[in-house]
Amino acid sequence: MKNRIPYNPSLIEPKWQKKWKDSKIYTVDLDSKDKKNYFSLTMFPYPSGDLHIGHWYAFTPADSYSRFKKMKGFNVLHTQGFDAFGLPAENAAISRNINPMKWTFDNIDNMRGQFNLMGNSYDWTRELITCTPEYYKWNQFFFLKMYEKGIAYRKNGAVWWDPIDQTTLANEQVVEGKSERSGADVVRKMMPQWYFKITDYAEELLEMDDLGWPEKIKHMQRNWIGKSLGTDVDFKLQKGNKIISTFTTRVDTIFGVTFIVLAPEHDLINEVTTEEHKEKVKNYIKNSAKSSEIERTSTEREKTGQFTGGYAINPMNNKKIPIFIGDYVLGTYGTGAVMGVPAHDQRDYEFAKKYELPVDVVISKDGKITNDLKKANESYGILVNSQNFDGLDSEKAKKSITDFMEKNRFGKGTVTYHLRDWLISRQRYWGTPIPIFYDENENIIPVDINELPVVLPEAKEFMPTGQSPLTLDEEFLWFDHPKYGKLRRETDTMDTFVDSSWYHLRFASDESSKVDPFNKERLKNWLPVHQYTGGAEHAVMHLLYARFFNKVLRDLGFVDFDEPYQNLYNQGVLLKDHQKISKRSNPLAPDPLVKEFGADAVRLYLMFLGPWDQGGDWSDDAFNGITRWLNRVWDISTRDTDELISNDENNKDFEILINSTVKKVSEDFERFKFNTSISTLMEYTNSLSKIWNAGCNNDLWKESIIILIKLLSPMAPHITEELWGLNGQEFSVHNQEFPSWDDQLISTDTKTIVVQVNGKVRSQFDIEGTKSEEEIFEMASNNEKVQENLTGKEIIKKIYVKDKLVNFVVR
């Protein structure tokens, strides 16, 4: 017996990591044409300084999938980088007086080492760090191109303000009235800010039919964009000739309007308010500004308002209707004014009851009028009390009334979106400087594209004051322009979501170019990203922004495809012992686990936990199962075949086992079902143990081991590389072709037929070769167990599923 080496991951893992690096096996030739290209990308991390288990859960299955694709014959680009701008660096600077650049780069160095422990297949020569001028220069470049086209613009308006982080936020970054990042209750502020005109692309962003994305994400994006078809109806003021435009999706209820409500921010409030109501209206506006946005948008809250003293005229019937202001109407949606139809809108109903306004029913289920409403009837029906539109159903009435209004020029069909333009200004330091100057009259003067990058200067003061820290840097702030003289620089920086909106393009493009952001030829060969993976929390932020950016870059002529990510897969959330993983209460750090059990075991266990998209529940106990199995894999793959008892009787079954295992593992990989591909491999090794004990053909055994190593190699790269060598194979297993299977070798001559009586399993038997249906019924009914259940009963139906099952239906 040979002296066998035990499995020692802490010895072999660093060895192979070094060898892979030295031999550059993961460096991709972007211009190679001999294979089909496959770009496998996973959302890059923020360099927090620690690669935690959640990162492993996101990255290792994606790495395994990329390795699988490589073995399947693709030229795979799998890259990694760091989303390196953002507040934590700045907060570290504030609390610990560390330079944000140094903090970030120290963290990156540390994380690279942690990434290395994973045994990844990233092409690190293509690493990106977004806080470097070589990278963010292109943010500025795109910004200026977008400014030229009017897609980037500056506007003074109401914005969301995060009082903890002391900066404005985009709509998408406000969740339930709180800052998505800091959790602070956001407030409204009026300030001039820079925006990207994402609303111009609202309609195109809704087109997602061809995207291989989870329906859930598409759904969330559609909801966020929030398209709704309706009608703008113009109400003339009773006094003067100004017009209040209201947006409604239910223009069929126009004859039921009994009041109008304006948002407290509405432009015409001063116009409509009469002298005697001025004071009350002013107070109402003041109070509603005081109440937080959460209070204002709570559905539970009682509706409040204030009569303005003014009246408007319903253009359809010339009725005089009172104008209120009320903060249940949002200034940011539609026209900021609504027509109140209490009979057919629950919110308007509540408002009407409170202020004792009439409730006029104009829609009825059966054409008859019922007046004792307990709540609004919001369903469609037949129009009543609606002059010559009486009798029409809601659907038709909407169209006819809108047509009528368009003809008479007091209304028109419109489309409204929930989506707002993307506010990108941030009053913080650690981000891309917005490349803009202002002259003394606040005129905007864009930085010359040839002068890019506008380098973010080293700052001394980071305290968030509501003004960008760059304001304090006099040297940065003032610029002597050859043409315009003394100019003030924009001191706000860009939202970091700008950085991640196009990074995938940069991974595949020529990073050496100083003139163009991308190498078009390479983009053509590598994009869109074939497979993107990451968390669902980015559904309406990163994933929407990146789609928008792609369309803008297409219209600017930089890319010639419509979507950035062809296929998307969302991993679930990893728990530990049914709880959220947190550093304090139930920590789960990968580094010590790797030290003790090896990266392969951690990788495998993360994939074995359950289906990747549904998340998983880590338990230290269950983790033992994987380390035990890896030891068995090691044991079985290092046996001395001289000790194998030769036996050719089970050759056929052995071949079936090998082929069906290859098939199942391959198919599971394609579907991201890593958990079942591992359990299939476990069954395979269990069978191999039994086969060894029974004795088998020596060549088949050797083949079965080579196949085991190959099948396992994408998921457990280190142990398989070692076993590959120990089995006399040339470096590297990761450059091998993934095994293929022969369907012919899987189908057996022997089939097991299950016999049911009334759908209950009573027996089973084996058949050889092909048998006729008659023969099968014959064999089935002769079975002793089946007989017991058939005697004294009448067979009324016989079901036969070929090679599988017989069912006797008896009475």
Added chain:
RNA sequence: GCCGAGGUGGUGGAAUGGUAGACACGAAGGACUUAAAAUCCUUUGCCUUAGGGCGUGCGAGUUCGACUCUCGCCCUCGGCACCA
């Protein structure tokens, strides 16, 4: 409130119209050991009068046959929410 995903042994999960519980954990028993650990073997859904009966959140339905399809309800998680 609306939309989406899900609910299967003691636990993680498998099976997407055809033998429910693969695989793994845990547990029990055994082998090896002075002993323990490790490893290996056996058993392991529940009830049981030992012949069976019951069983995939609950209740109906479709079907020869339902974890799987349909309808209603309950619960958990995620998203959206005064969007006119």
